Amino acid sequence: MKAAIYPGRGEPVVIENLADPAPAAGEVLIKVSRCGICGTDLSMTKGGMWDFGAGVQFGHEYAGEIVALGAGVSSLAIGDRIAVLPSVACGQCPGCAHQNNVLCQSAPGSAMHGFAELARVPAQVATKLPSVLSLADGALIEPLAISLYGVKHARIQPGDRVLVLGGGTVALYAMYWARRLGAGKMVAMSRSDRRKDLSLQMGADRFVAYGDNEIGEVMEALGGPPDVVLECVGAEGMLNKAVMHAGPFGKVVSLGFCTAPDPVIPALASYKCVNVQFLVGYSMKEFLYIADQMDKGHTDPKAIITNTVPLDALPDTMAMLRGPNDETKVHVIMA
Numbered sequence: 001m002k003a004a005i006y007p008g009r010g011e012p013v014v015i016e017n018l019a020d021p022a023p024a025a026g027e028v029l030i031k032v033s034r035c036g037i038c039g040t041d042l043s044m045t046k047g048g049m050w051d052f053g054a055g056v057q058f059g060h061e062y063a064g065e066i067v068a069l070g071a072g073v074s075s076l077a078i079g080d081r082i083a084v085l086p087s088v089a090c091g092q093c094p095g096c097a098h099q100n101n102v103l104c105q106s107a108p109g110s111a112m113h114g115f116a117e118l119a120r121v122p123a124q125v126a127t128k129l130p131s132v133l134s135l136a137d138g139a140l141i142e143p144l145a146i147s148l149y150g151v152k153h154a155r156i157q158p159g160d161r162v163l164v165l166g167g168g169t170v171a172l173y174a175m176y177w178a179r180r181l182g183a184g185k186m187v188a189m190s191r192s193d194r195r196k197d198l199s200l201q202m203g204a205d206r207f208v209a210y211g212d213n214e215i216g217e218v219m220e221a222l223g224g225p226p227d228v229v230l231e232c233v234g235a236e237g238m239l240n241k242a243v244m245h246a247g248p249f250g251k252v253v254s255l256g257f258c259t260a261p262d263p264v265i266p267a268l269a270s271y272k273c274v275n276v277q278f279l280v281g282y283s284m285k286e287f288l289y290i291a292d293q294m295d296k297g298h299t300d301p302k303a304i305i306t307n308t309v310p311l312d313a314l315p316d317t318m319a320m321l322r323g324p325n326d327e328t329k330v331h332v333i334m335a
Contacts, residue, residue: 003115004058004059005055005057008054008055008056010046010047012318012319013315013318020118023073024071026072027120028073028082029068029069029070029118030066030119030120030121031067033065033333034136035115036061036114036139036330037329040060040257041058041059041060042321042322044058059116060084060112060142061139061142062083062138063141064119064138064334065080065135073123075123080126080128081128081129082128082129084114084121084125085127086111087101088101088104088107090105092106099283100283101283115332128291133295141287143170143173145287146255147173147176147232148177148282154251154277160182161224162183162185162186162226163245164178164186164188164230165189165242166231167188167194168233172195173304174232176202176298178228183228185206186203187204187205187206187222187226189207189210192209202304203298203299214245215245218245225248231252231255232256233256234255239258239263240264240265243268243274250272251277253279254277255279305330307327307330308331308333309332309333310333313332
């Protein structure tokens with residue numbers, strides 16, 4: 001089979017021919033259909049402090065069809081179309097006690113094998129897709145789960161004023177879930193208006209660009225300061241920007257996963273009694289809920305897919321995405 005391999009040290013990804021995997025007991029073998037390119041894929045293949053490491057497969061936003069079953073697997077069948085929760089968990093550590101596989105401290109392997117023609121994964125991380133969902137839908141469940149997990153923890157109350165910082169996938173899906181979970185007025189804010197239309201389609205009422213008057217513009221659009229600010233950029237300066245916008249006793253939820261120091265002025269947050277929470281990951285609850293409810297929302301989550309490319313084009317596509325581009329979500333097609 002063909003599979004993408006990251007050589008490490010920031011070197012370009014390569015496509016290699018590997019032996020076809022066979023499922024062990026408790027595992028399934030998937031013929032991968034498509035896998036989304038995530039910002040994490042770009043940031044963790046640069047050779048920085050946060051890095052996938054040398055010689056690893058990767059790809060975590062994927063879906064496909066089961067083509068073989070390992071011994072003891074009875075909950076799934078050959079031909080089932082599934083989405084994959086890519087983090088494998090031991091089920092016994094403190095992180096697993098919160099049902100968030102990403103927090104597992106003793107993970108027995110990985111299921112991040114989406115940029116490959118075949119992927120062998122534990123049956124327990126496979127989510128069967130309802131017949132109404134396509135494999136394109138399935139490959140969006142993972143990023144939808146990230147945003148759903150964050151919005152749930154924001155505990156948005158009906159009518160809350162919400163500000164979402166960012167225009168990428170996590171931000172757009174945060175708008176999608178905030179609208180579904182009861183947000184009142186909602187503003188999307190980013191450095192450019194390139195994704196203004198998508199932001200409005202996902203649920204925002206107004207779009208505001210960063211600028212000298214942004215705090216006043218946001219308050220005018222919302223009818224007051226935000227009750228909840230969802231920081232979905234992950235760049236230096238965004239956390240303090242979120243704190244600056246938050247209203248008295250407001251809540252800031254950081255989903256941006258910034259990997260560099262991001263200074264905050266504590267006195268500014270303290271004077272408003274702002275609650276700041278950092279989150280990563282999701283649980284199987286989010287995957288199952290999305291698979292059941294994805295087709296019942298106010299808009300089609302597939303609207304963010306702007307391009308599809310073959311696996312052989314992945315290295316060049318990743319290089320393109322590191323620079324200025326007009327893409328939102330690119331899916332790599334294996335079949």
